[in-house]
Amino acid sequence: MLWYVLLVFFAGFLIGKFISTQWIGKYKLVLVLTVFLLFTLGLEIGANDELFRKIDTIVLYGFLIALFGSIGSFIFGYVTEKVFSKNQKTRGDKQ
């Protein structure tokens, strides 16, 4: 499936170089397809008894992964930005 996803993505990327793509934004097609996709995901969870019974742990683990991922990203972003700014300042001082 992954290879199809990549193939389709890069096909779109290449074809888009030669055709007008304004209609995508105009009709909000990405949003429409995402809504369809997420509806089917909900449908899959709802129709699957085993999955539905686990909805509490799905949301809890999802929340924890989001929280930890966000905290980690922010800390790393904060530190690298400070270090980068410091380097820039040092370079500036030398000049």
Add this chain to the structure above:
Amino acid sequence: MSAVILLSSVVIGLIVGRITKIELPGNSVAFILYALVFLVGLDLSKEKIEKRFIKDILLVIFSTIVGTLSFAFILSFFVPLKKLEVLAAASGFGWYSLSSILISASYSAYLGSISFFANVIRELIAIVIAPFGLKKSKHGTISVAGATSMDTLLGLIATYSDRETALVSFGHGFIVSILVPFTVNFFLNLLKT
């Protein structure tokens, strides 16, 4: 606003699925995903990333990947999931539609669903922290937004920061979006071996 619409579509799907117990034909979800990814590819084809921002963009991408995965790894010691499962779910970096479907199709619907909520909630966290997060750290806030820093969060980031930050945000989201299928698949392959 779009986050509310997207979350509602899952909830409505959940209710309809619960009532009707309907099962979709095997390939239907995959075809919607391909159509979506094709459109995203088309949409991105006209964009250009300015060279002078590349250093900043690479720095934020590094923060997004290393920050997310290192903290997800720490979390994996405290939840009853395999370490690689936590890493796979986290490596959607905010692109919930792609990561959840990829994981559901090639590993498990349970982990795919966790990945969906993890990445939706990540986007919501980014929306909530953006106004004050950008004052503390622009790179940090863009990093939290992950793949959504080029679409949903771009408007917010542009509003609460400056043009340069918005351009870094776009470039970061663009490259992270391309990386998502690779990172998710990387962990899924490790899980299968």
